[in-house]
Amino acid sequence: MDSAWIVPLVAALAIIVDVTVRVVALIVVPINRRPQTAAAWLLAIFLIPYVGFLLFLLLGSTKLPKQRRDKQLEINKYIIETTDGMEDVSVDPPWPDWLRPVVELNRTLGAMPLVGGNSARMYPDYDESLEAMTQAVNEAKRFVHAEFYIISLDPTTKPFFDALESAVQRGVTVRVLLDHIASLRAPGYRRTIRALKRIGVEWQLMLPVQPWRGRYQRPDLRNHRKLLVIDGIRAFTGSQNMIDRSYNKPGNIKRGLRWKDVMVRFDGPIVAGINALFVTDWYSETDELLLRETQPVADSEERQGLDAQVVPSGPGFDGENNLRLFNALLYNAQERIIVTSPYFVPDDSMLYAITTAAQRGLDVQLFVSEVADQPAVYHAQRSYYEVLLRAGVRIWLYPAPTVLHAKHFTIDEDVAVIGSSNMDMRSFSLNLEISIMVRGATFITALREIEDGYREVSRELTLDEWLERPFRSKVLDNLARLSSVVQ
Numbered sequence: 001m002d003s004a005w006i007v008p009l010v011a012a013l014a015i016i017v018d019v020t021v022r023v024v025a026l027i028v029v030p031i032n033r034r035p036q037t038a039a040a041w042l043l044a045i046f047l048i049p050y051v052g053f054l055l056f057l058l059l060g061s062t063k064l065p066k067q068r069r070d071k072q073l074e075i076n077k078y079i080i081e082t083t084d085g086m087e088d089v090s091v092d093p094p095w096p097d098w099l100r101p102v103v104e105l106n107r108t109l110g111a112m113p114l115v116g117g118n119s120a121r122m123y124p125d126y127d128e129s130l131e132a133m134t135q136a137v138n139e140a141k142r143f144v145h146a147e148f149y150i151i152s153l154d155p156t157t158k159p160f161f162d163a164l165e166s167a168v169q170r171g172v173t174v175r176v177l178l179d180h181i182a183s184l185r186a187p188g189y190r191r192t193i194r195a196l197k198r199i200g201v202e203w204q205l206m207l208p209v210q211p212w213r214g215r216y217q218r219p220d221l222r223n224h225r226k227l228l229v230i231d232g233i234r235a236f237t238g239s240q241n242m243i244d245r246s247y248n249k250p251g252n253i254k255r256g257l258r259w260k261d262v263m264v265r266f267d268g269p270i271v272a273g274i275n276a277l278f279v280t281d282w283y284s285e286t287d288e289l290l291l292r293e294t295q296p297v298a299d300s301e302e303r304q305g306l307d308a309q310v311v312p313s314g315p316g317f318d319g320e321n322n323l324r325l326f327n328a329l330l331y332n333a334q335e336r337i338i339v340t341s342p343y344f345v346p347d348d349s350m351l352y353a354i355t356t357a358a359q360r361g362l363d364v365q366l367f368v369s370e371v372a373d374q375p376a377v378y379h380a381q382r383s384y385y386e387v388l389l390r391a392g393v394r395i396w397l398y399p400a401p402t403v404l405h406a407k408h409f410t411i412d413e414d415v416a417v418i419g420s421s422n423m424d425m426r427s428f429s430l431n432l433e434i435s436i437m438v439r440g441a442t443f444i445t446a447l448r449e450i451e452d453g454y455r456e457v458s459r460e461l462t463l464d465e466w467l468e469r470p471f472r473s474k475v476l477d478n479l480a481r482l483s484s485v486v487q
Contacts, residue, residue: 072316076111089116089307098332109321112310118268119304129263137163145229147177156244180205224431235274238263256401273310306440314432323428339409340367345424355391371400379480389463396458
């Protein structure tokens, strides 16, 4: 071939590829995506075609691999079949009229039933919750199931690791799940893995990104759940990771950042649902199905009579289970909504739900941190403050240097939700989460006391103060908000 034709041929091929990429993008990208998300991806692909297209191939899908989603469906079917008729709950005092459809929504989406006869204890103190979980492991007789977004061996968590080792030595089966990327990014990862191997527990990385071993999915799809199950009769869950409250990062230590979380210990039938979530994740990572350890649990002896329902969510499900639950509760509230979230970056549906509640005249309050560890999310969250304040939402800023990392909210005096889920797009679309919906006066009262404690030390943000913030902060907030739509 005459060399004079090479350059025009290459140019023509480049044009064909470029046009093909754009046409394919216009067809494929909008499928089952929010309009703003699709628009953001299309903009990236059209401005930087090859880089944008490669990024889309790597990060464009918010679904886990089909094999894993099939396992989730298999577990859901098993849960529904084995829990049929378990909705043994109290109706005194009477349920609010709107609650039963919400329970059915959760059952449809996440397969778990609402079960009565539970008791709960709150642990709003970081060290106290670690001590309680350690003591529970020391009392284990059959098995321990530990699943945390981050697990790290450090001086603070060493007693917990010692308890795991002691449990193994006395013949208790100990299984540990830890998120690969989150734990890898924590200081001391290799030390932690060596300790798990030395102790002799059965352990697995959750959602590992190891393409050289044939294990790969979108890298930012993470398992954000935190739970501990002891013998199938006692369980802990909430917002706290198994790591020192500074997260051992030099930047956090220099700034004096210390995390504040809330964990809950549950006793009663709800423990079977929490354990079923561990069994699901263990099966997804190992192909080992622990059916013998998914049996129903007797009512709690403490007789608090709490009704509770596990609501699993994440990219293993077709819908955004946690977002649907949260919105349903926000729209059904009649008097008061109090939300605590370290990362509050709502999508349009949640923003409308919470501002509509305030505009309906409800008492709507939001507790967030005055300081944060993730600048992008922090500024994206701040970009919503003006519209919230104008709608009548009261915003309380928990004082620095504490990072208020607790994740819970209460609806009237009827229902509360607590767990691992933030109120942001990552928790709605990208992270596997656990939420527990609870009905019962003692539970609501305990959370109200925690909320009152936040309020005593927090500062209320006013609209006038917010409008006076520096121009550079406004720019950063709005730029961060734009980045939050690309999921």
